[in-house]
Amino acid sequence: MTHNIILRVISKFLIPPIIIFALYVQFHGDFGPGGGFQAGVIMSAAIILYALVFGLDAAEKFISLTILRILASLGVLIYAGVGIVTIFLGGNYLEYTVLGSTQIAGQHLGILLVELGVGISVFSVMLIIFFTFAGRGRP
Amino acid sequence: MDFIIGHYNYWIAIFLMMVGFYTVISRGNLVKKIIGLNIFQVSVFLLYISMSTVKDGAAPIIADGVILYSNPLPHVLILTAIVVGVATTALGLALVVRIKEAYGTIEEDEIHERDHTL
Amino acid sequence: MIDAVINITLLAFLAITALAIVRMTNLFAIVMLFGIFSFLSAALFVVMDAVDVAFTEAAVGAGISTVLMIVTIALTKEQKEKHPTGHRPWLPLMVVMVTGAALVYGTLDIPAFGDPDAPAQTHVAPQYLERSMPETGIPNVVTSVLASYRGFDTLGEVVVVFTAGIAVLLLIGGRRAGARTRMNEREQDDT
Numbered sequence: 001m002t003h004n005i006i007l008r009v010i011s012k013f014l015i016p017p018i019i020i021f022a023l024y025v026q027f028h029g030d031f032g033p034g035g036g037f038q039a040g041v042i043m044s045a046a047i048i049l050y051a052l053v054f055g056l057d058a059a060e061k062f063i064s065l066t067i068l069r070i071l072a073s074l075g076v077l078i079y080a081g082v083g084i085v086t087i088f089l090g091g092n093y094l095e096y097t098v099l100g101s102t103q104i105a106g107q108h109l110g111i112l113l114v115e116l117g118v119g120i121s122v123f124s125v126m127l128i129i130f131f132t133f134a135g136r137g138r139p
Numbered sequence: 140m141d142f143i144i145g146h147y148n149y150w151i152a153i154f155l156m157m158v159g160f161y162t163v164i165s166r167g168n169l170v171k172k173i174i175g176l177n178i179f180q181v182s183v184f185l186l187y188i189s190m191s192t193v194k195d196g197a198a199p200i201i202a203d204g205v206i207l208y209s210n211p212l213p214h215v216l217i218l219t220a221i222v223v224g225v226a227t228t229a230l231g232l233a234l235v236v237r238i239k240e241a242y243g244t245i246e247e248d249e250i251h252e253r254d255h256t257l
Numbered sequence: 258m259i260d261a262v263i264n265i266t267l268l269a270f271l272a273i274t275a276l277a278i279v280r281m282t283n284l285f286a287i288v289m290l291f292g293i294f295s296f297l298s299a300a301l302f303v304v305m306d307a308v309d310v311a312f313t314e315a316a317v318g319a320g321i322s323t324v325l326m327i328v329t330i331a332l333t334k335e336q337k338e339k340h341p342t343g344h345r346p347w348l349p350l351m352v353v354m355v356t357g358a359a360l361v362y363g364t365l366d367i368p369a370f371g372d373p374d375a376p377a378q379t380h381v382a383p384q385y386l387e388r389s390m391p392e393t394g395i396p397n398v399v400t401s402v403l404a405s406y407r408g409f410d411t412l413g414e415v416v417v418v419f420t421a422g423i424a425v426l427l428l429i430g431g432r433r434a435g436a437r438t439r440m441n442e443r444e445q446d447d448t
Contacts, residue, residue: 030395033308041316094408104394111404125422133328145369151268157357158275165349168338192305194371199398209306210382211398219414226421232329233428239333
């Protein structure tokens with residue numbers, strides 16, 4: 001077990017900055033490289049690192065598979081839901097200009113919500129795939 | 140000579156494509172086939188991004204003082220293609236795990252033998 | 258000049274790694290080489306000014322794909338690849354060479370690498386570059402095209418990722434590796 005001490009300490013240092021970096025990439029995708037996909041994958045990489053070092057059971061206690069299924073559907077729902085909301089507000093499907101008072105405000109809000117949906121969905125699907133693969137090997 | 144300098148990117152991308160294609164059709168191990176498929180995909184991305192670069196251009200992020208940008212449309216296309224590619228790879232690997240549990244092997248010729256005897 | 262040197266070096270390393278992947282038989286080494294291949298291609302994308310694509314390729318290819326392949330090797334307990342004992346080993350090589358020659362013949366008419374007057378750079382792309390700031394107020398043109406101008410494609414992509422997650426859950430979601438025991442029971446019932 002002494003082999004794991006270095007890994008445990010280093011990952012306790014690393015996992016919070018990785019999560020913060022994922023949030024930064026998600027919300028600054030408008031001004032630099034980034035966006036929903038990259039942020040979702042980086043956040044799931046943090047949780048996969050936690051599962052690799054501390055065990056799959058600890059990671060599943062942190063986020064269970066049920067919550068991940070709900071989050072995955074929630075991401076797709078947010079994306080498609082933005083389109084339905086714009087229809088109710090009078091525009092076409094996914095026409096962001098009706099979401100705000102000016103065109104630019106509407107576009108900003110629409111792109112923010114859409115990227116959030118993408119990020120949540122990609123994060124949960126990557127974790128679902130990893131957890132099912134790793135859970136198959138357990139007797 | 141200018142012709143070679145202007146086209147070697149595409150030729151190396153095609154070479155990588157053919158290496159991946161050869162891995163898929165000639166090797167029998169299923170995991171190696173999936174890796175060959177991924178090499179093929181990455182080389183196709185290289186081909187597209189090579190076609191979208193502009194000499195002395197910058198990344199397509201609007202900034203003051205930059206006049207020439209790279210073409211952003213292939214970047215969008217390849218972004219989608221990368222994520223779809225990882226989804227396909229995950230699905231293929233899940234199928235490999237199930238095949239191993241059902242047949243006991245992931246070599247293609249042994250699977251064919253056992254399929255005929257079952 | 259230095260750009261071209263970096264370009265050629267990275268492409269040479271990519272070619273060597275791909276050839277090593279074909280020739281090696283130890284599966285673990287092949288998966289590690291695939292991670293290196295993915296990371297080198299991400300570096301090449303940065304050199305070619307495609308920063309968003311490089312970000313995604315490094316995170317997804319060198320991260321998620323490599324981890325999933327290692328988990329698959331651990332689950333299937335395969336260590337080495339057995340060499341193919343095909344009847345006609347020259348046939349794949351010939352097919353590959355013919356296809357490669359046809360593709361190279363196709364690239365003879367492509368405009369040179371980096372040409373700013375190529376038809377691909379002058380048709381629709383300048384309009385997106387000019388209209389992105391006034392219409393959406395977002396400096397990153399790739400994000401604005403991805404989420405606003407071509408939003409339907411991104412919706413389809415999210416649905417594809419979601420479907421892959423559901424399919425993996427259906428295939429290997431159960432806890433037990435039960436198919437093998439069921440096959441043994443069927444053999445015992447037949448005898």
